Amino acid sequence: MNDARPPLPAPPRPVRRAAAALALAAVAGSAQATDVFxxxxFGAVSRSMGGVATAxxxxxxxxxxxxxxxxxxQAGHTLMGGLDLVTTDIEVQDQATGARVSSGHHGSNRGPYVAPELAYAQRVGAWTFGVGAFAQGGLGTEYGSSSFLSRATGGLDTGLDNSSRLLVLNIPLAASFKVNEALTVGAGIDAMWQGLNLNLLLGADQVGSLIGASRVSGAxxxxxxxxxxxxxxxxSxxxxxPLASGINAWGHAERIGMTYQLRPDTRLGAAFTTRSHMADMEGRATLTAVDGVAGQIPLNGNLKIRDFQMPAVLNLGVSHTVSERLQVAADLSRVFWSRVMKDIKVGFVSDGGGDLNILLPxxxxxxxxxxxxxxxxxxxxWTWRGGFRIADQALRGSTLFAVIPATPRKHLSAGFGYAVSPAASVDLAWSHAFREHLDNTSLPNxxxxxxxxxxxxxxxxxFTWRF
Structure with missing residues (x-):
């Protein structure tokens, strides 16, 4: 509901009170989810409504x-530009000693995270074409170099950083066709870029556990x-x-969808996005061996993370017009993480010769x-919006990394749209991920x-402009 409409008379006071109560009931005590990475x-309208967008x-x-x-x-041209701002509150506790560390401002390129949103669409007869640029997602942590996470086996302080930043950007090119008054179909292809910064210390016991499970090989x-x-x-x-990463890669994904006007007040939708087809992320890295006698021995070289993909997603949705003023919508999605996130496959080749291959479960x-x-x-x-989203937990505690804590699964959202003119509007959305707790008490992660x-x-x- 972000398009311009003919002026409506202000509702009577009793209706205003009922609408306010309905809006509070729609969002109070509810939850919303983020889908791991x-x-x-996408966009302020969807985000403020719990992420619904299929119908x-x-x-x-x-x-x-x-x-x-x-x-x-609407017919004609639609141009949208905006920004995403993501702030995180992450804390890790050593359950054996009680030591704690928070992810915060320990580095110069992590959090809060800002990403652009840009989209343009044009109606040409029964066809509508669109192109855009969006942050699909990512993660980020910054624990610094002095916490318990920077201690090697035996409590040896290393002064080495533990941090992460994954950024996934999509550049969609899409087309939609209005088959008749009830049915629309669409398809698109996304160019994708992903970049990763990572500083990760593995203790000798973790390395030994990986070796014992035949997850380490190389000269x-x-x-x-x-x-x-x-x-x-x-x-490291x-x-x-702000954007450049230690390793990065380009790739693509495809998407198809449809909507069907079941009744004048009810629309159904379905869409499927394929898993991504990304090249291996690669770039320069340093592998530092930490020894109690010889000290720290850095090895420079090239590093690849092989076959790191975003998952396929199936979306089913319904949108219902309750009245001239009120719309409600719901989406049910299946995100196929198990097909793409079995292992993180790391390959390192030293400048001086020799390689090391690790499978992190x-x-x-x-x-x-x-x-x-x-x-x-x-x-x-004015248009007021609210929503919630709730998901299953995709991560397993037994394979949780402190630097990859993509655990939130419940969100609450709210927002509004303001029509500056019949051709222009501003939309704002806020969503809160409720605190999620997950434990890992086992090697190797x-x-x-x-x-x-x-x-x-x-x-x-x-900001959206129609012309």
Whole structure:
């Protein structure tokens, strides 16, 4: 409901009170979810309504979920620009000692995270075409170099950083066709870029556990094993820049969708996004062997993370017009994480010769995600929105990394749209990820038993111009 409409008279006072109560009932005590590395909705309209977008007109950003919704836009041209702002609250506790560390401002390129949103759509007869640029998602942590996470086996302080930043950007090109008054179909292809910064210390016990499970191989393995007192190994692949990353890759994904006007007041939608087809992320890195006798031995070289993909997603949705002013919508999604996030496959080749290959277990589970949202047009200028989203937990505690705590699964959202003129509007959305706790007490992905708490706040602002 972000398109311009004819002026409506202000509702009577009793109706205003009832609408306010309905809006509070729609969002109070509810929850919303983020889909691991995926943002919980694209564009301010969708984000404020819990991420619904499969059967609902959420503006040109809808091409990121269901390209067929482009046919729901007004005739002519639609241009949207905006920003995503993501702030995180992450704390890790050593459950053996009680030591704690928070992810915060320990570095120069992590959090709060800002990403652009840009989309353009044009109606040409029965066709509507769209192109855009969106942050699909990512993650970020910054624990510094002095916490318990920077201690190697035996409590040896290393002064080495533990941090992460994954950024996934999509550039969708989509088209939608209005088959008849009831049916629209659409398809699209996304160019994708992903970049990763990572600083990760593995204790000698973690390395030993990986070796014992046949998850480490390469010519450098005997070299590490030959050190007099190996305490750990540290990977560093980071560039201190707002966008540039230590390793990165390009790829693509495809998307199809449809909407069907079941009744004048009810629309159904369905869409499917394929898993991504990304090249291996690669770039320069440093592998530092930490030894109790020889000290720290850095090895420079090239590093690849092989076959790191974003998952396929199936979306089913319904949108219902309750009255002239009120719309409600719901999406049910299946996110196929288990097909793409079995292991993180790391390959390192030293400049001096020798290689090291590691399989870090992840074993994510598929997610079911429910999103529900409502939009109430208060008058000719103001539209109020709210929603919630809840998902299954995709991560397993037994394979949790402190630097990859993508655990939130419940969000609450709210926002509004303001029509500056019949041709222009501003939309604002806020969503809160409720604190999620997950424990990992086992090797190989942690040395000390840890508990991770993760909460998050996301905000989106967008300006839309129709001409």
């Amino acid at each position: 995926r943002l919980e909705g 609902q007109d959420v503006g040109p950003a809808g091409m990121m979920t269901n390209p067929a919704t482009l046919s729901l836009l 450098l393995l005997p070299v590490l094993g030959g050190l007099p007192d190996l305490r750990g190994a540290h990977f 692949l980071t560039r201190n820049s 992840q074993d994510y589970k598929d997610q079911n995600v429910l999103a529900v949202g409502a939009a109430y047009q208060w008058d000719a200028r 942690t040395s000390a038993p840890i508990g991770v708490n993760h909460a998050q706040d996301n905000a989106t602002i967008a």
